[in-house]
Amino acid sequence: MDKKRILLVEDDQYTRELYEEVIKGEGYALDTATNGEEGLEKIKNGGYNLILLDVMMPKMSGLEVLRAVKNDPPKVQNGPIVILTNLTNDPILNQAYGLNARDFVVKSDITPGDLLEKIKGYLEESNPK
Amino acid sequence: MRTQLKEQNPYTRETFQALWEISKVVLETIDFEKSTQQVVNIILGQLGKLRYGYDAIVLTLLDKEKAHLKRIAISRTEKAATFLKKSPIPFEEIIIPLDAEENFAVKAIKSKKVQTTDKITDILYPGLPKEWIDSFQVFIGTKTGIVFPILAREKILGALIFTLNKKESEITNEEWQILETFVGSVGIALDNALLFRSLKLTTEKLDKANKRLQELDKLKDDFVSMASHELRTPMTAIKSYLWMALNKKKQDLTPDLNRYIFRAFHSTERLINLVNDMLNISRIESGRIALNLAEVNPVELVHEVVDEVIPKATELSLNVKVIDKQVSRVLCDRDKIHEVIINLIGNSLKFTKSGGSISITFEEKAPFIYISVTDTGVGLAKVDMDRLFKKFSMIEHSYTAASASGGTGLGLYISKSIVVLHKGDITAYSPGREKGSTFTLSLPIAGTSTALELIKEAPKVTQDSKGLEKKRLGYI
Numbered sequence: 236m237d238k239k240r241i242l243l244v245e246d247d248q249y250t251r252e253l254y255e256e257v258i259k260g261e262g263y264a265l266d267t268a269t270n271g272e273e274g275l276e277k278i279k280n281g282g283y284n285l286i287l288l289d290v291m292m293p294k295m296s297g298l299e300v301l302r303a304v305k306n307d308p309p310k311v312q313n314g315p316i317v318i319l320t321n322l323t324n325d326p327i328l329n330q331a332y333g334l335n336a337r338d339f340v341v342k343s344d345i346t347p348g349d350l351l352e353k354i355k356g357y358l359e360e361s362n363p364k
Numbered sequence: 365m366r367t368q369l370k371e372q373n374p375y376t377r378e379t380f381q382a383l384w385e386i387s388k389v390v391l392e393t394i395d396f397e398k399s400t401q402q403v404v405n406i407i408l409g410q411l412g413k414l415r416y417g418y419d420a421i422v423l424t425l426l427d428k429e430k431a432h433l434k435r436i437a438i439s440r441t442e443k444a445a446t447f448l449k450k451s452p453i454p455f456e457e458i459i460i461p462l463d464a465e466e467n468f469a470v471k472a473i474k475s476k477k478v479q480t481t482d483k484i485t486d487i488l489y490p491g492l493p494k495e496w497i498d499s500f501q502v503f504i505g506t507k508t509g510i511v512f513p514i515l516a517r518e519k520i521l522g523a524l525i526f527t528l529n530k531k532e533s534e535i536t537n538e539e540w541q542i543l544e545t546f547v548g549s550v551g552i553a554l555d556n557a558l559l560f561r562s563l564k565l566t567t568e569k570l571d572k573a574n575k576r577l578q579e580l581d582k583l584k585d586d587f588v589s590m591a592s593h594e595l596r597t598p599m600t601a602i603k604s605y606l607w608m609a610l611n612k613k614k615q616d617l618t619p620d621l622n623r624y625i626f627r628a629f630h631s632t633e634r635l636i637n638l639v640n641d642m643l644n645i646s647r648i649e650s651g652r653i654a655l656n657l658a659e660v661n662p663v664e665l666v667h668e669v670v671d672e673v674i675p676k677a678t679e680l681s682l683n684v685k686v687i688d689k690q691v692s693r694v695l696c697d698r699d700k701i702h703e704v705i706i707n708l709i710g711n712s713l714k715f716t717k718s719g720g721s722i723s724i725t726f727e728e729k730a731p732f733i734y735i736s737v738t739d740t741g742v743g744l745a746k747v748d749m750d751r752l753f754k755k756f757s758m759i760e761h762s763y764t765a766a767s768a769s770g771g772t773g774l775g776l777y778i779s780k781s782i783v784v785l786h787k788g789d790i791t792a793y794s795p796g797r798e799k800g801s802t803f804t805l806s807l808p809i810a811g812t813s814t815a816l817e818l819i820k821e822a823p824k825v826t827q828d829s830k831g832l833e834k835k836r837l838g839y840i
Contacts, residue, residue, distance in 0.1 A: 321596035
């Protein structure tokens with residue numbers, strides 16, 4: 236079976252490298268981007284089974300990325316986009332859902348173990364066996 | 365015969381009409397500038413109709429702070445217009461200081477008595493040069509000046525100046541009485557206008573202060589929001605790396621290291637909880653928590669929470685049971701009340717020794733449903749009951765349990781605030797230390813008048829509204 240492809244868009248180096256280690260350790264193919272602009276470029280290429288997107292990032296925020304993807308969907312489809320953030324404002328959350336985010340996960344509230352479980356859930360859900 | 369009557373009774377139909385016009389102004393006074401000018405116009409208009417021979421009427425007001433008399437309004441008569449045209453000083457700038465003792469307007473104010481003179485300098489000096497006043501009086505032919513103090517509720521407000529083209533001796537008793545009545549009405553009108561103005565100023569000041577407070581409150585909330593976001597980023601890293609260390613596949617930690625890291629991990633969880641709770645409090649206190657109200661089956665909701673806590677309860681060898689009962693639906697924000705019930709059951713888990721039990725019961729007593737969480741735990745002393753719901757209120761003997769479990773001392777305060785937003789309450793009862801305790805939560809039954817009030821008054825979702833930070837269950 237092909238490895239599932241996941242894209243992680245996260246500007247904080249420690250968080251990014253940690254999730255990278257955990258996700259790769261679980262056997263997924265992980266691609267990373269360190270800001271919104273880079274993230275959008277990769278999303279446009281398409282083909283990811285799951286995208287984990289931070290909100291507060293330099294150059295382009297996660298919400299702006301969502302908006303750009305919604306307005307101009309990539310030719311090659313991607314799996315769900317999940318917001319992975321430490322922001323907890325309702326207006327931002329509602330905006331994200333309005334822009335087709337699949338879920339909204341608060342990083343400080345989960346452990347790496349919880350993240351892996353969630354990833355498994357999103358992948359099964361979008362690609363049932 | 366008719367003439368006779370008229371002379372005996374000073375209040376002719378015209379006079380009554382004039383007084384009526386003034387009282388209309390008095391009653392309708394809403395704008396200070398307008399009303400004073402209106403008062404003068406009406407008085408003069410009415411006096412003009414009475415053909416008593418008035419040249420001009422001037423209204424001056426007392427400015428206590430600056431200790432002077434300031435001209436406010438002047439009649440729109442021909443002679444007044446001539447005065448305005450010829451005066452070397454603009455009308456509004458003619459100021460009489462209160463220490464000009466010889467001035468008749470000052471005299472009238474200080475003695476609270478009417479002053480009469482045949483020399484206009486007595487009234488206008490030192491507001492205008494003496495020589496100019498004298499020549500102007502000759503030019504215009506004014507023979508008498510009368511100054512009435514304006515009093516309202518025992519307070520001096522200013523003076524009303526009349527100039528006449530006849531001598532003082534020609535003023536009849538009837539005229540004096542009419543003038544006094546007019547001045548009395550002017551006093552009331554001015555008093556109203558001044559009161560209204562000060563009320564308006566106070567309201568404006570309060571509005572401004574209130575706006576500023578709201579701005580500050582929003583700034584504070586925005587700051588807390590941003591600060592908690594910034595705090596969470598490094599805390600996420602600390603917590604996650606500690607978790608990694610604890611969950612290494614190949615266990616290469618010594619028991620001591622394992623314990624150190626475990627405690628560091630739990631302390632980070634506690635810190636994150638604290639940040640979340642402070643954010644919640646900031647939101648509750650600034651009114652930015654919106655309620656998404658829905659009709660909810662309370663028994664179902666409790667089962668939902670209990671299903672979540674069962675693993676932890678089993679781990680702690682505690683028995684949690686729900687005593688089901690057919691009750692009405694409640695009106696509440698499902699997610700938020702979910703958190704409240706988690707908090708209550710979580711507290712019971714924290715403060716009950718293994719082998720103990722926790723039971724949840726329901727009671728319906730319109731307009732509320734009462735949900736009670738009873739445990740066989742450490743219980744409460746009477747002195748602790750009042751402190752329970754305050755911020756950072758972890759009671760002394762609870763500290764060890766709370767620190768090990770990640771408690772912040774803010775949970776009950778937040779829970780109670782949320783339930784109070786729902787028009788309900790949380791109360792605590794315990795027969796004493798080591799005798800267990802019962803926490804009872806009340807929520808309005810859907811459809812009752814309390815629920816209808818809640819719908820009307822509940823904070824709605826706005827641009828500023830925020831949700832509630834959720835607590836992790838893992839460490840309860």
